[in-house]
Amino acid sequence: MMSLTTLVWDNPILVKFVRSRLRRQQVIPLLTVVLLIAGALTWGSYSAVRQGGDANLVFVWLVILQGVLLLVIGAGQVATAIAQARETGMLDFHRLSPQSPAALVVGFALGAPIREYLAYILTIPFFILIGYLCEVPFLALALLVVGFVVLAAFNYLLAMTVSLSVPANSLRSAGALLGLVLILVNILWALPPVTFFTALPLFFTQVGRVVDVEMTYTFFGMPMSGFLISLLHQAPLIVFLWFAALRKMRHERLPGLSRPMLLSLFVFVGLVSIGDVVATDAVESGFSGLGTEGLALSLLMQQFFLALFLVLSVTPNAGQFLHGVRYYRKLGIWPVPQRSDRAGNLGVVLVVSLLLFVIGCGAAYASGISDDSLPLAWLAAGVSATAVLTIGLGAQAFYLRFRKNGVTYFTLFVFLAWIMPLIIGLLGYSTTGLGFWALVMCFSPLAGIFIPITGTGYEHGHVSGIFSLGVSFTLALILLGMYVRAARSTIARAIAAEEEQRPAPITPPTPAAV
Amino acid sequence: MIAVRDLRVDYDDVCAVRDISLEIADGEIFGLIGPNGAGKTTTLRALAGLLEPTYGDILLNGIDISTHREEAVRTLGFMPDSTPLYEDITVEEYLDLFAASYGIAPGERSAAIAKYLALVDLAEKRKAMTAGLSRGMKQRLLLAKTLLPEPRIVLLDEPASGMDPHGRALLRDILRQLGAEGRTVIISSHILVELSEFCTSVGVMQRGSMVVSGQVEEIAARLTEQRVWWVEVLEGEMPLLEMLDAHPLVGSVSREGDAYVFSFAGGRDEGSALLAALVGAGIRVTAFGRRKENLEELFLKIGAKEVS
Numbered sequence: 064m065m066s067l068t069t070l071v072w073d074n075p076i077l078v079k080f081v082r083s084r085l086r087r088q089q090v091i092p093l094l095t096v097v098l099l100i101a102g103a104l105t106w107g108s109y110s111a112v113r114q115g116g117d118a119n120l121v122f123v124w125l126v127i128l129q130g131v132l133l134l135v136i137g138a139g140q141v142a143t144a145i146a147q148a149r150e151t152g153m154l155d156f157h158r159l160s161p162q163s164p165a166a167l168v169v170g171f172a173l174g175a176p177i178r179e180y181l182a183y184i185l186t187i188p189f190f191i192l193i194g195y196l197c198e199v200p201f202l203a204l205a206l207l208v209v210g211f212v213v214l215a216a217f218n219y220l221l222a223m224t225v226s227l228s229v230p231a232n233s234l235r236s237a238g239a240l241l242g243l244v245l246i247l248v249n250i251l252w253a254l255p256p257v258t259f260f261t262a263l264p265l266f267f268t269q270v271g272r273v274v275d276v277e278m279t280y281t282f283f284g285m286p287m288s289g290f291l292i293s294l295l296h297q298a299p300l301i302v303f304l305w306f307a308a309l310r311k312m313r314h315e316r317l318p319g320l321s322r323p324m325l326l327s328l329f330v331f332v333g334l335v336s337i338g339d340v341v342a343t344d345a346v347e348s349g350f351s352g353l354g355t356e357g358l359a360l361s362l363l364m365q366q367f368f369l370a371l372f373l374v375l376s377v378t379p380n381a382g383q384f385l386h387g388v389r390y391y392r393k394l395g396i397w398p399v400p401q402r403s404d405r406a407g408n409l410g411v412v413l414v415v416s417l418l419l420f421v422i423g424c425g426a427a428y429a430s431g432i433s434d435d436s437l438p439l440a441w442l443a444a445g446v447s448a449t450a451v452l453t454i455g456l457g458a459q460a461f462y463l464r465f466r467k468n469g470v471t472y473f474t475l476f477v478f479l480a481w482i483m484p485l486i487i488g489l490l491g492y493s494t495t496g497l498g499f500w501a502l503v504m505c506f507s508p509l510a511g512i513f514i515p516i517t518g519t520g521y522e523h524g525h526v527s528g529i530f531s532l533g534v535s536f537t538l539a540l541i542l543l544g545m546y547v548r549a550a551r552s553t554i555a556r557a558i559a560a561e562e563e564q565r566p567a568p569i570t571p572p573t574p575a576a577v
Numbered sequence: 578m579i580a581v582r583d584l585r586v587d588y589d590d591v592c593a594v595r596d597i598s599l600e601i602a603d604g605e606i607f608g609l610i611g612p613n614g615a616g617k618t619t620t621l622r623a624l625a626g627l628l629e630p631t632y633g634d635i636l637l638n639g640i641d642i643s644t645h646r647e648e649a650v651r652t653l654g655f656m657p658d659s660t661p662l663y664e665d666i667t668v669e670e671y672l673d674l675f676a677a678s679y680g681i682a683p684g685e686r687s688a689a690i691a692k693y694l695a696l697v698d699l700a701e702k703r704k705a706m707t708a709g710l711s712r713g714m715k716q717r718l719l720l721a722k723t724l725l726p727e728p729r730i731v732l733l734d735e736p737a738s739g740m741d742p743h744g745r746a747l748l749r750d751i752l753r754q755l756g757a758e759g760r761t762v763i764i765s766s767h768i769l770v771e772l773s774e775f776c777t778s779v780g781v782m783q784r785g786s787m788v789v790s791g792q793v794e795e796i797a798a799r800l801t802e803q804r805v806w807w808v809e810v811l812e813g814e815m816p817l818l819e820m821l822d823a824h825p826l827v828g829s830v831s832r833e834g835d836a837y838v839f840s841f842a843g844g845r846d847e848g849s850a851l852l853a854a855l856v857g858a859g860i861r862v863t864a865f866g867r868r869k870e871n872l873e874e875l876f877l878k879i880g881a882k883e884v885s
Binding site for chain 1: 583585587588589590592625626627629631632647650651653655657659661662663665666670673674675677678679680722
C-alpha cells in the first residue's frame with residue numbers, strides 16, 4: 064500500500080505539472096492579476112469600514128474570486144489535462160508505468176490545477192484581512208477554507224471521472240460536457256431537499272450572510288451545523304468519485320462504478336436524503352416553501368433521475384455484451400454473472416427499481432406527509448420504479464436489437480413514450496381543463512409520479528397514478544420480452560460466429576515429385 | 578520471454594485478433610508483419626495490457642498480465658505508432674518523468690537520461706522543448722523513453738515511421754544490441770526489407786489471424802518447395818543452360834543481370850552436387866548459391882496464397 068507521502072511528494076505527474084505549469088512567464092501574469100484584484104478589494108473594504116460602512120459585499124466578491132479560481136478554472140484544468148493525456152496517448156504511457164492508479168489520480172488532481180492553488184493561496188491573507196475588517200469570526204473563516212477544499216476535491220474528481228468517461232472520439236467536447244455536469248451537480252443538486260450534496264449553495268448562503276456559524280439544520284432529527292451536514296454528504300460522495308476515477312484510470316473501457324458500487328451509491332444517497340428530512344419540520348428546516356408533499360416529491364424525483372442515470376451508465380452496448388458472452392463461455396461460466404460489467408443489465412435494473420420503490424416510500428414517510436397522502440406517495444414511488452424498469456430494460460433491448468443505431472432509436476422511444484404524452488396532455492389541459500388530459504399525460508411516468516403526490520388540485524390523483532402505473536408496467540413487460548429475445552439472438556450470433564470459417568493457416572506444400 | 582495463448586480481441590462486432598498463440602524466446606527479435614488492419618497494433622496493445630482481450634493468456638517473462646499487471650509491465654517497454662509527448666516540457670524533463678515513474682533513484686536519473694539521449698543521438702536537445710522537435714526526433718525520444726527503464730521485453734509499433742535514414746540506422750543498431758543483450762523484441766513495420774535485416778523470426782498477420790510464424794528461413798521453406806538459386810559464370814553460358822535444362826531438380830531459368838536465376842527443388846547436398854557437375858563440365862563458375870528470400874517476397878507470397 065502506497066503511503067500518502069509517496070503519493071503526493073514523490074509523484075512524478077505532480078512534478079511534471081509543477082514544471083510545466085509554474086514556469087515564470089505563465090505564473091507571473093496570473094499572480095499579478097490576482098494580487099491586483101485582491102489588493103483592490105482589500106483597499107475597498109478598508110475604505111468602507113473607515114467611512115463607517117460595512118465591507119460585507121467586498122468580502123463576498125473576494126470569496127467569488129476564490130471560487131472561480133479554485134472551483135471553476137481548477138476543475139477545467141483537471142478535465143483538460145486528462146482529455147489531452149487521453150487524446151495524445153500519454154495516459155496509456157502512464158497506465159503502462161508501474162505507477163498505481165491512485166498515484167495517477169492524485170498526480171492529475173493536485174498537479175493540473177497547481178497554478179490555481181497558488182493563486183488561491185495568494186488570496187488567503189487578503190481573505191483574512193477583509194474577514195477581520197468585516198468582523199467575521201476566525202472559526203467561520205476556517206470553515207470557509209475547509210469548505211473550499213472539500214468542494215475542490217469533489218469537483219476535481221467529478222471533472223476527472225467525466226473526462227475519463229467521455230468516448231475517445233468526443234474528447235474535444237469534454238469541456239462542454241464537463242460544464243454541463245458541473246452545473247447539473249452543483250446547481251440542480253443544490254435544489255431542496257438535496258441542498259447538502261453540494262456545499263455550494265450553503266456556502267454562498269453563508270457568505271451572503273457574511274458567515275453565520277450558528278446556522279443549524281437537522282440530520283436524522285439531530286441538530287447540526289450546515290457545514291457538518293454538508294461534509295457528511297460530500298465526504299462519501301468524494302469516496303465514490305475516487306473509486307470511479309481509480310477504475311477509469313485502470314480500465315479505459317469499463318464503467319466508472321462497478322455494479323455493487325453503484326448500488327451502494329444509490330442506497331447512500333437515498334439514506335442521507337431521508338436523513339435530511341426525517342423528523343423535521345419542513346418549513347423550519349431550510350426547505351421552506353416546499354411543503355411536506357413537495358419535499359417527498361422532490362426527494363423521489365432526485366432518486367428517480369439518479370436511478371435512471373446509474374442504470375444507463377452500466378448498460379452495456381451490443382459489443383460489450385458480446386465481449387461478456389465470449390469471455391465467460393471461454394471460461395466455462397454460464398450465464399454471465401450479473402455482477403460483471405459485461406452482463407445484461409436485467410439484474411441491476413430490477414434491484415435499483417426495488418430500492419427506488421423502498422426509498423421513495425421511506426422518503427414520503429420521513430417527510431411527514433399526511434396519512435391521506437401517504438398511499439398516493441407510495442403509488443408515485445411505484446410509478447417511478449416501473450419507469451426505471453422501462454428505461455433500463457428498454458435501453459438494453461434497443462442496444463442489443465438495433466446495435467449501432469440503438470441509442471438513436473432508444474432516444475426516439477423515450478421521446479414518444481415520455482415526452483409526447485406530456486406535450487399533448489398539456490396542450491389539451493390548456494384548452495379544456497385537466498380531467499381526461501391528466502390521463503393522457505399519465506401515459507408518461509413523469510406525470511404519473513407528479514400528479515398523485517402533489518394533487519395539483521385534481522381530486523382523482525390516485526386514478527392517474529394507477530393508470531400511469533399500469534401503462535409503465537405493461538411497457539416494462541413488453542420491453543422485457545424484447546430484451547430477452549434480443550439477448551438470445553445476440554448470444555446465438557456470438558456462438559455462430561465462433562464456428563465461422565477462420566482464415567486457414569499456411570500449410571507446407573507436399574514436396575512435388577520431380 | 579513472451580507467451581501468448583488463444584488471444585482474441587473484439588471491437589464490438591469486429592474480431593480484431595483471432596485466437597493467436599505464439600512464444601517468443603529471450604533474445605529473439607520478432608517481426609510482426611501484415612497489411613493495414615491485420616491486427617498488428619491491436620496485438621501489441623493487448624500484449625502491453627492496454628487492451629483487455631476478449632479472452633486468452635498473455636505471459637510476460639512468466640507473469641500473467643491479466644492478474645499481475647503492475648508487476649508484468651515493470652519488465653515492458655512499449656513504443657506506439659503515434660508520438661505521445663507532453664509538449665510543454667523539455668526533453669530532459671520528459672525522460673525524468675518516466676525515470677521517476679519507473680522508480681529509478683533520483684541520484685541515478687541524470688546519468689540514465691544522458692545515456693539514452695546519447696544512444697538516440699539527442700544529447701544536444703536535452704534542454705529543448707519537446708514541441709520543437711521534428712517528427713523523427715520525437716520518434717527517437719520515444720525510443721529513449723521506451724528503453725530508459727531497461728525493459729526485458731520491448732514492443733515497438735512502427736518505430737521507424739517518420740525517421741530519417743540516420744534514425745533508422747540508429748534503430749537498427751539499437752535493436753541488434755537489444756537482441757544481443759538477450760531482450761525480447763517485437764517490432765511491427767511496413768518496411769519489410771529493413772525488418773529482414775535484423776529479425777530472427779517473423780509472424781504474418783491477416784484479418785486478425787496469425788497465418789504463419791517462425792524463423793524467416795523456415796517460413797520460406799514452408800512456402801515453397803522450389804527455392805531460388807543463382808549462378809554467375811565467366812564463360813560457357815550455352816553449356817550451363819543445357820546442363821540446367823537437363824537437370825531433373827531445376828525448374829524455370831531466367832537471366833537477371835549477369836546472373837542466371839533458377840528454381841531448384843533440391844537441398845544443400847543436391848546444390849553442391851550441381852555446382853560440382855558444372856565445374857566438372859568445364860564451366861567457369863564465379864558465383865553460385867541460394868538466394869535468400871526477403872520478407873517482402875515472403876509477405877507477397879503469403880498474401881497471394883491467402884487471396885487465392
